[in-house]
Every structure is written in C-alpha cells, then in structure tokens.
Amino acid sequence: MPWLQIKLNTVREQAAKLEDALLDTGAVSVTLQDNADQPILEPGLGETPLWDQVRITGLFDADIDTRNTTEQITARFNQALPEHQWEQLEDKDWEREWMSNYHPICCGERLWICPSWLAPPEPDKVNILLDPGLAFGTGTHPTTFLCMQWLDGQTLDDLHLVDYGCGSGILGIAALKLGARKVVGVDIDPQALLATSDNAQRNQLAENAMPVFLPPQAPNEPVDIVLANILAGPLAELAPQLSALTRRDGKICLSGILATQADAVMAAYADNFVFDPVAQKDEWVRITGTKIR
Structure with a gap:
C-alpha cells in the first residue's frame, strides 16, 4: 500500500x-x-x-x-x-526493511548477539538471541557492547551477579550463558522486567536463573559482580547502594557514561574500589573495578 x-x-x-x-x-x-x-x-x-x-x-x-x-x-x-x-x-515490506538493519554482533572471543531470525555465524560460540524491543539493550549501543565485551573476558563460573537497570536483560543473560550461577535483574521499569523474563525464556535459561525485581523489592545481599549500564547521574547517586551490593574482592562494571563524566562517576566509588583502565567506544566509556573495602 x-x-x-x-x-x-x-x-x-x-x-x-x-x-x-x-x-x-x-x-x-x-x-x-x-x-x-x-x-x-x-x-x-x-x-x-x-x-x-x-x-x-x-x-x-x-x-x-x-x-x-x-x-x-x-x-x-x-x-x-x-x-x-x-x-x-x-x-515496501516494512517488516523486512526493519529487520534488515539488525545483524549478529561479535562482542569478544566467545560472545555473539544474534537476532532470532538469523542463524548464528558461529553456532559453537555463546550466542544470545535478542530482538529489538521496548527495553534498552540490544548490543548496538556502545555502552551495551562495552559491558558485553567485558563479560566475555571474565571467568564467571558459578558466580552470583546483579544486573542493575537490566533493561532487556542482555547483560544478565550473557553472564548466565558464560557460566554464572544466578543473576538478579533490577529495573525501575516494569516493562523492562517483563522483557528480561521473556528474553531469558527465549534463551532457554532455567526458570529461576534470573529473577527480576523493582528496586524496593530487590535482594540486598552482596554478590560477586554488579553490572549497571544506566546513566552517569543515577550511577553516582546509587554509589552507596551498588557498592554495598558488591562483596569484598568482588567486581563492578559501570557504563552509560560519557567520557567527560568518567571522573565524576569514579569519584563516587573511589573509597571502595580500585579501578581498571577505563575502556572507551565512541564518546562512551566503561568503568570497572575491584572492591577493596
């Protein structure tokens, strides 16, 4: 028409x-x-x-x-x-036109993000099936890619993580497929919680592998790794809470941060973490570190 x-x-x-x-x-x-x-x-x-x-x-x-x-x-x-x-x-066939804009994304040595309508380029690797939707996080944005790339380089076997601001659930799903024992998803948006649960099911994860919560109901026991791909302002405000969620010697991965905002975000966490070199893609950065106290 x-x-x-x-x-x-x-x-x-x-x-x-x-x-x-x-x-x-x-x-x-x-x-x-x-x-x-x-x-x-x-x-x-x-x-x-x-x-x-x-x-x-x-x-x-x-x-x-x-x-x-x-x-x-x-x-x-x-x-x-x-x-x-x-x-x-x-x-045009607008559905096909829209779908043509999305392709598999390689996020490191092991990890791929693949739209469900395309065959994974490397079936033997760790493939996350994820379609664009209402919740943030498809791998196309530099902040998501930076976090996925970091996860690809970690040993996650049997670890417990929190994905704070889980969006589509992409980071938590990737962690579970890379060997994590459990991931708790937290988001202020109920739509994101639904998207995370749907995507976890689509990726054939165990039903209780990634429970999701609004912040007031989320568990608060410390975990091995905290992931938070949000924005610089909320990350700075949440520093006491996210620091407390990270166990001593545990790791934190923060993104959604412009390069010009990195120092301010790091300052909010500096009392509790020693930082790795900042990673950057385009104008966005990823901050990672290990909790020392």
Whole structure:
C-alpha cells in the first residue's frame, strides 16, 4: 500500500501543537527527529526532551487530497504552517526493511548477539538471541557492547551477579550463558522486567536463573559482580547502594557514561574500589573495578 507523508521543519515550542494537528487530521503516525544535529545524551528521569530544531513527519493514506489536508492541518494548527513538503513514500515490506538493519554482533572471543531470525555465524560460540524491543539493550549501543565485551573476558563460573537497570536483560543473560550461577535483574521499569523474563525464556535459561525485581523489592545481599549500564547521574547517586551490593574482592562494571563524566562517576566509588583502565567506544566509556573495602 503506498503512502503520502508531509515533512515540516519547526522548533521545539511548536512541535507538540503541530503533532496534534497532524493526528487530528488523519495522520496514521507522526515522527519527530533532530533537525540540527543536536544530541540529547542524558535526559533527567521522567523527562522527554526535544531538540531546538525539529523535523516532523506525518504519514497519511495515499488517497487523500494533499491540498485539502494541508488546509485542515493549518486550521488545526491555527497559524501558517512552517516550511513543509509532501512526498510519496515508496511501498515496501516494512517488516523486512526493519529487520534488515539488525545483524549478529561479535562482542569478544566467545560472545555473539544474534537476532532470532538469523542463524548464528558461529553456532559453537555463546550466542544470545535478542530482538529489538521496548527495553534498552540490544548490543548496538556502545555502552551495551562495552559491558558485553567485558563479560566475555571474565571467568564467571558459578558466580552470583546483579544486573542493575537490566533493561532487556542482555547483560544478565550473557553472564548466565558464560557460566554464572544466578543473576538478579533490577529495573525501575516494569516493562523492562517483563522483557528480561521473556528474553531469558527465549534463551532457554532455567526458570529461576534470573529473577527480576523493582528496586524496593530487590535482594540486598552482596554478590560477586554488579553490572549497571544506566546513566552517569543515577550511577553516582546509587554509589552507596551498588557498592554495598558488591562483596569484598568482588567486581563492578559501570557504563552509560560519557567520557567527560568518567571522573565524576569514579569519584563516587573511589573509597571502595580500585579501578581498571577505563575502556572507551565512541564518546562512551566503561568503568570497572575491584572492591577493596
């Protein structure tokens, strides 16, 4: 089925009003994109920030009258539309188009992340079956890749871990497949807990191998390794809690941190840990260390 789309260049203050106008006039979807290469790297909790310059795309059925629809959008917007243009959207098999963007990812000597619709390139290695979903963590982001790469280099046999901010569960699942005895998944988002449980089942892990909890209900006994791929601000705030979760001589792996934020995060943990050299991929870093007290 062919489609028509209208693209409009606007500013942050007008974006919500323009989005409502498109939806009210029959748009089947509305997409907002950065229109000035302005990254938003660490929004605050509960925030949904927008860029200063925004490109809005509204998708419509191909049988609409674009002139009439433009007039309707203008009336709903209640002022002259910003710079805009209509385009015909090529008809494609969008499911296959989306799937074509994901490929197996090698995260070290042993570890692969594989979409479920593709055969693992190296079936004898440790393969994590993981499809993109609502929860963060598919291996494509540098922070996840850095943590997976670190896990690949560890001896995890019979260890007990906590994956704090588990998202999709990818780190905990990888740890279990690399030999860990048990991983506790913790996240503030109930959707992430569901995703973790579903992905653990998809990877044929034992039913009780990775129990999941919201933070208030999570166990607090110290474990061998604590993984936390979150963001720099929460990592610094959680330093007392995550430090207490790590047993003496245990290890911690922290990511979701920009290179410019590494010193501040390390300072929050410095009283309890001796650090390894910081690993970096693009502008993101991974901090690992061993607990000394």
